Amino acid sequence: MAGAQNDGLSLAERRKQLAAKRAQEEAAANPQGASASGVNVTPEMPLHSLVHNPRNARRNMEGVEGLAETYETTGVLQPCLVVPVETFRAAFPECAEDLPAEGHVVIGGNRRLAAAHQAGLATLPVHVSTNLKTREDILVAAATENIAREELKPFEELATIEELKTELGTYDAVAKKLGKTGGWVSQRRRLHHLQPELRQALETRTPGMTIELARDLGKIKDRDQQLKAWRTAQHAADRAANPATAQQPKTKKAGKVPAQGGPGDGPGTPLEDTAVKARREACLLTVATGAGDLARLSIIAAQVPVDPDEALALAGQWLTEAAVGSSALHLATLSGEEGTDRQRQGALALALAHCELHMTRTSGTESTHARAYADWLETHTDYQPTDAEPAPTA
Structure with a gap:
């Protein structure tokens, strides 16, 4: 052997x-x-x-x-x-x-x-x-x-799923025949809801548009909100590609964002865990689009013990990268933004940060909270807990 x-x-x-x-x-x-x-x-x-x-x-x-x-x-x-x-x-x-x-x-x-x-x-x-x-x-x-x-390609994959659904009767049957989960099929069906401008951006591979982002945007049914989320994501991609030209908002000094390794990692340890990378990329996309079941996530986040300053720092980092700005978390401004998309994105970022920090610190060993958080990510993002090796293409 x-x-x-x-x-x-x-x-x-x-x-x-x-x-x-x-x-x-x-x-x-x-x-x-x-x-x-x-x-x-x-x-x-x-x-x-x-x-x-x-x-x-x-x-x-x-x-x-x-x-x-x-x-x-x-x-x-x-x-x-x-x-x-x-x-x-x-x-x-x-x-x-x-x-x-x-x-x-x-x-x-x-x-x-x-x-x-x-x-x-x-x-x-x-x-x-x-x-x-x-x-x-x-x-x-x-x-x-x-x-x-x-x-x-994404829309060819969607057409294949729809054709199989016509033959098999249900999307659950399609998932079973393909050896996939129901969530996998649901993620691809979201492309049905993309506005024409976003469909073209995906087909022409417009900078900033990825299949993962397209599926997240497909969760937003309202046309104006979907296009607004796309512009926000584009802005975030531009900021990431040109950090020197991005104007950083003046905010109070945030706490240090903890290293993204497992328990026992020292401050500043480089991120090596690909699972953590995948989760945090999914979190950033969710914050940028403002999509997802916030009520369910909040229930999970309320039951995980983490340092509030660390959660605030990580949430602020995601909001900044998503071009929302960490000031969305400032208590003094909450009453003036009640019900706004910015406030929803702030709440999503903070709840995700609580769950993500707990998952990172425990390495997923605390099964109840870890499973609930992973289920949320799999439902509302393209995060997959394990990545199978791609089949040979020759």
Whole structure:
């Protein structure tokens, strides 16, 4: 086992080797080509007999040129998943005119097929599925392939979810089929609520606009409030990119923001914990947009023991970075801002700071509060407690 871990190969490369080994073993055990899993192992298939999936959610396949260059030197390492044309035509009769009389439709690996054409290859390794027969089977297989490889753009991903919902009936069923949580699906559905200006900003990758921010903005149903939150987030991004030109508001000296490590870390310890980084980035985005269930968060925050000065300092830092200004927390000005968005952002920042400091100090070992806080973040932001390794994209 030790040798396998120290062979110099990445996890993705070891997976490819294991997949290739299994394919060879299946081919040897089943000389007629049928595997126990319902997949026929075909070493190579002529490119002219393979066609793109006409229902593929990916409209523009990026990175094909680079992949083609790789294929010219190393060949194609991962087979495509295909089904016979007649099987696809039976599942999608509306696509019959777009398909040839015979051949195979690529369900998983359309980018590989495009790159193989560009590289001038004559054949492509494939797995011919005998299990994918129905419309639902094929849609789920294609969606799982694209989403697992993170190959879909945000609105393509949303369209895939909606198409699956039409077939499966509920969003819970979609999440289950894709091996995702209900929250994962809900986060992506928020893009439905984006105003046209924000949709364009996301599609054109406008500076400051990220998929995480777009999903947070999608929680705001009111058009004016959504656009205002976007302008606030843009301002925050500009300040972060050009700190020298940002005008810092004159406020009273805040307490020192505690180090973001676990218990026992000394003052000023550099942040090394990626989980803490992810949580605090999610907190900053929440403060910038002013979105989230403040009542639920306040109940959690009221039951965690932390130093109030430290919480005030951390909340002030987030408010400053979000271009709201830490003066939103000054007691003397509260009565003059009653009910304002600025006051709501201040309350969010302070409640989040209480929860975050408690989580950091206890390293999440205090299960009740930690779980409630993590649940809030997962519900209202794109924070994920663990990040799975992305699937190989070759």
